[in-house]
Amino acid sequence: MEVRESQISPQAIARTGGALYLIIIFFGGFGEMFVRNRLIVWGDATATAERILASEMLWRLSVGAELFYLLCAVALAGIFYFLLRPVSHVLALLAVFFNLVAIAIEAIGRLHLISALNILRGSETLGAFEPSQLHALAYVALQSHGRGFSVSLMFFGCACLVLGYLIFRSGFLPKVLGILMPIAGLGYLVDGFSLILAPAFHAMIFPGSLLPALVAELSLCLWLLVKGVNVSKWQVRAGVPLAPRTGDAVSDVSMDREA
Numbered sequence: 001m002e003v004r005e006s007q008i009s010p011q012a013i014a015r016t017g018g019a020l021y022l023i024i025i026f027f028g029g030f031g032e033m034f035v036r037n038r039l040i041v042w043g044d045a046t047a048t049a050e051r052i053l054a055s056e057m058l059w060r061l062s063v064g065a066e067l068f069y070l071l072c073a074v075a076l077a078g079i080f081y082f083l084l085r086p087v088s089h090v091l092a093l094l095a096v097f098f099n100l101v102a103i104a105i106e107a108i109g110r111l112h113l114i115s116a117l118n119i120l121r122g123s124e125t126l127g128a129f130e131p132s133q134l135h136a137l138a139y140v141a142l143q144s145h146g147r148g149f150s151v152s153l154m155f156f157g158c159a160c161l162v163l164g165y166l167i168f169r170s171g172f173l174p175k176v177l178g179i180l181m182p183i184a185g186l187g188y189l190v191d192g193f194s195l196i197l198a199p200a201f202h203a204m205i206f207p208g209s210l211l212p213a214l215v216a217e218l219s220l221c222l223w224l225l226v227k228g229v230n231v232s233k234w235q236v237r238a239g240v241p242l243a244p245r246t247g248d249a250v251s252d253v254s255m256d257r258e259a
Contacts, residue, residue, distance in 0.1 A: 018225025157188030
């Protein structure tokens with residue numbers, strides 16, 4: 001049975017988006033803060049290799065969790081399109097494109113984490129390398145992942161700029177979220193470009209440059225999860241006929257009887 005778009009509850013869609021966003025934030029924080037920050041010793045390839053091999057299952061779980069949240073991110077991009085398309089179809093579609101490019105780059109970057117582990121475990125093709133050389137190769141793979149992740153955030157930052165504008169203009173989501181999201185997007189862009197163009201400056205501002213993004217994304221996530229959208233205003237924007245109020249329905253029935 002085909003379900004019309006007008007029959008889909010924007011409130012249910014919004015809260016589903018909030019739940020997906022929470023999964024993304026949780027698993028992203030788990031992989032970055034709880035796993036990689038504990039196991040990677042920047043500047044020491046051998047110590048990093050020893051820690052990863054000693055916690056191999058934890059490493060694998062973190063990569064798997066992050067691939068799962070990328071699946072959620074694809075669905076979330078579609079939810080944002082559904083919710084914000086009434087404001088501007090073109091800009092909502094542009095945000096989807098930026099999001100999908102960011103997700104694709106991030107997914108490819110996760111392969112470097114698997115490659116690092118495979119290098120450390122060794123194989124017949126790597127038998128000619130000394131352990132210290134394997135450690136160095138794995139360390140390079142980890143560095144490649146970090147830079148790839150920053151590039152993916154640059155595209156996501158552009159998505160945040162567009163989403164912020166749409167939220168600000170929507171009328172069915174708080175304007176403050178429409179201000180916070182572009183600030184988050186600028187933070188991602190500054191972080192990515194500074195890593196490429198001015199690594200020393202990047203080392204000075206990181207991770208503070210990403211703090212506004214955490215505040216903005218967590219705020220949007222919790223608002224969608226708890227409050228959702230103003231349904232009546234969303235319906236007006238979407239051109240969906242408003243359901244008659246109970247009192248109006250009773251009045252209509254009375255008028256029909258009198259006629």
